[in-house]
Amino acid sequence: MDQSKLVVSPSPHILAKFTTQKIMLAVIIALVPTLVASAIIFGWQVLLLTGVTVGACVGFEALYCLIMKKPIPVGDLSAIVTGLILAFNLPPAFPLWMAIIGAFVSIVVVKQLFGGLGFNFANPALVGRIVLQLSFTGAMIGYTYPASIGGADALASATPLLAGQSTQVPMIDLLLGTHGGVLGETCALALILGGLLLIFGKVISPVIPVVYIGGVYVFKLLLGLGAGGALGLVAWDSLAYILSGGLLLGAIFMATDYVTSPYTRKGKVVFGLLLAILTVAMREWSNMLEGVSYAILLGNLLVPFINVLTRQRPLGVKKRAKEQDAGKGAA
Template sequence: MEEQRLIVTASPHIRDSASNRSLMGNVVIALLPTVVASAFIFGMRALLVVAVTTAACVGFEYLYTLLMHKRNPVGDLSAVVTGIILALNVPVGMPLWICIVGAFVAIVIVKQMFGGLGYNVANPALVGRIVLFLGFTSRMTAYVYPDLAVDALASATPLSSSVDQSTVSLLDLFLGLHGGMLGETCILTIVVGLAFLLFTRTISFAIPGSIVGTVFVLTLIASGDLHTAVAEILSGGLMFGAVFMATDYVTSPFTTRGKLIYGIVIGLLTFLIRNFGSMNEGMSYAILMGNLLTPWFNEWGHQIPLGRVKPKKKAENQAAAASAGKGGAA
């Protein structure tokens, strides 16, 4: 009878039927309420921006893999997710050709040139947004305000230095009745998407919870005002980034402890940039820094295998065993 070897490795040992396509499909479903809300708040052009950016991402991925004679990964829906997220990170008036430039940066430069899905060191949509902001700043800040908001055309975005967050309407922030990017305004639909992702176990609460919690606590300490702290987490791209961008499987830690450290660092950087930097936002740069530090977060948060004995302790045990053996032999 052939001898069977039992290989003992660190737990947990989990078998799951989930695939890249099913996980990405869940993210697409979670994003749909925000897409619909953007169309309702900003008009039907929002859907055009989403469609063009998503089609560009899928098209660039197909053409690149075709030219490089690589396996076509379009069916895993990762390019679709990148396209939707990138579209929701631009204002509704963004020229479509600039959206296509962002799609090229995200898919070709950040994703495929690093080896494709699983090899990119930063979230493709995130880097695409940052490149567009640096290269087309005036376009990225040319917000179109929703007609539903009272005096919207004469007001600024919630994170603008001219806005007193202690008096801003929390209901308007929650429902998205203010200017901003397509996907960052309506917190209600982001929360719905988060609930779906948690219910389907597509993501864990560790990352979005630690990011939002860190910003909330630091703002509350700094301002001493609960209303301001709540307004801070409902403003800008904090919620959208925490739920849909910081939780990217490839560029975020895989251990619970690592995820918590990762989220706290992103929240801390966001708070520092918003309050002490020259930018009103800061979430994108904070997530990018978190992406780049993920290998260290994984190392710091690495689990200890069940039954593992520290080298020093192991040496002491071996010495004690040897001593006992000599005593028994005598």
């Protein structure tokens, strides 16, 4: 054999195309439509708020790693993604200093203190949002009423969920986002567009968003039918339901976080269903306005167990157990 034709080199021998940086970049690109839509709906202050939040996230990450003498991971763009998602959870008139505190919680407490990227126990932006909600309730629910879009009469109501009647807001407004709410909730079209970009770019698996959103739709449908509504009306109502609130943002961008979601497909299905049940339950029967954030948080905490339960059995394991039983029975 001609030895010279054999190449000897150290591992890795197969490199995936994706680096963390590329994945994060893809997510950022997917978030851009929503950013643009919010800016149009709510005004230039959106860009300021987003910029400050993202800047704070990156700054805190760099600062923390500098103090702790770790290599600075800002280049992997994950802090920017966290900053964007966190900003999208805030209402347009949110005070900037509160956003900075939120960035601190997300990056330092949830991510870095636990070990950095890959070690967070829950989605950092999500926990940041929850902390801000508990800390500054008033500021978080002070939805600014959006200015009109392109001359058309703008809508004069609070967020659809707050008003309690999703159908009060016409579907077109729900899709276009010309209603009150936080930055990232409103423009459903932009969010869906971003989601499709990620799915077709093979960055995220479609299982979780589809199962989650579909699950919420089905449960709401069942609840509506159970309360005696006509199918057509209930179906339309449920459609409005899934376009309201933070469901799309949460399902597409927060629940699909690699670190805090299950890695098997079966696990993803279970996760999605769990989130759907929790979200509907919280929206319908609890005192809270929005159930998505707490549902995703609880889901994140349960992910290790879901992983264990839905782990794929290696080939032959079942057979071995059966043989053992058979053996015991005979003896």
